[in-house]
Amino acid sequence: MKVTITQDIDSGTKVEIHCHEVTGETERLQRYINRFDEKITGSSEGQTYNIEISAILYIESVDKKTFLYTQGNVFLTDKRLYELESILDEKTFFRCSKSVIVNLEKIKSLRPEVTRNIRATLENGEIIVISRRYAAALKKLIGLEG
Numbered sequence: 001m002k003v004t005i006t007q008d009i010d011s012g013t014k015v016e017i018h019c020h021e022v023t024g025e026t027e028r029l030q031r032y033i034n035r036f037d038e039k040i041t042g043s044s045e046g047q048t049y050n051i052e053i054s055a056i057l058y059i060e061s062v063d064k065k066t067f068l069y070t071q072g073n074v075f076l077t078d079k080r081l082y083e084l085e086s087i088l089d090e091k092t093f094f095r096c097s098k099s100v101i102v103n104l105e106k107i108k109s110l111r112p113e114v115t116r117n118i119r120a121t122l123e124n125g126e127i128i129v130i131s132r133r134y135a136a137a138l139k140k141l142i143g144l145e146g
Contacts, residue, residue, distance in 0.1 A: 032089060040084070042068045042075025051075055057122050059084055059093075059101040071124055094138060096120070096130040104142070 015033050019026050039050035055070045061081045068075040077084075085093070085101060096102045102120060111119045116132035130138055 028089075028091070038087070040068060040077060040079065042077045044073060044075050049075060053088065054105075056093075056103055057106045057124060057126070058103060058128055061099045069126075091141070094134075094141060096128060096134050096138065098131070100128060102128050102130070 017026055017030060039052055040056070042049055042051050051068055051070060057069045057071065059081065060067050060069065066077050066079055066081055066084070068077055081095075081099070081101060085095060088101070092104055093101050094104050102122075106123050107120045108123050109121045110130075111121070113119055113129075116135060118130040118135050118138065120128045120130055122128060
């Protein structure tokens, strides 16, 4: 893949993808670019915020409420887990249990447990458990299993 940047002071930012044929990879690149500056609305202490997707460590559903966790904050969002799953990049955000979606880019380390679950330590030190039901899909996604 060849990437070039051309500066043009007369226009805004524009991205073009030139390819011989449209593949899954080029479609994924297009989705990524389209979502590049997308934000998710969340609230905390009575105030509403636009949270950058890249700032989210993980998303959790508890008692029919969905929470977005960032480095030092927790935000309540009105979106359901399945709605967020459909708008997030499937190579970056991974459904790791029935109630949690984790940002794979925020995982610092993985550790298998005897229960066949996987313990993921995030950048902020929090630990997320990847249930054994989702462990094989995670290993395949990150290239630990063929």
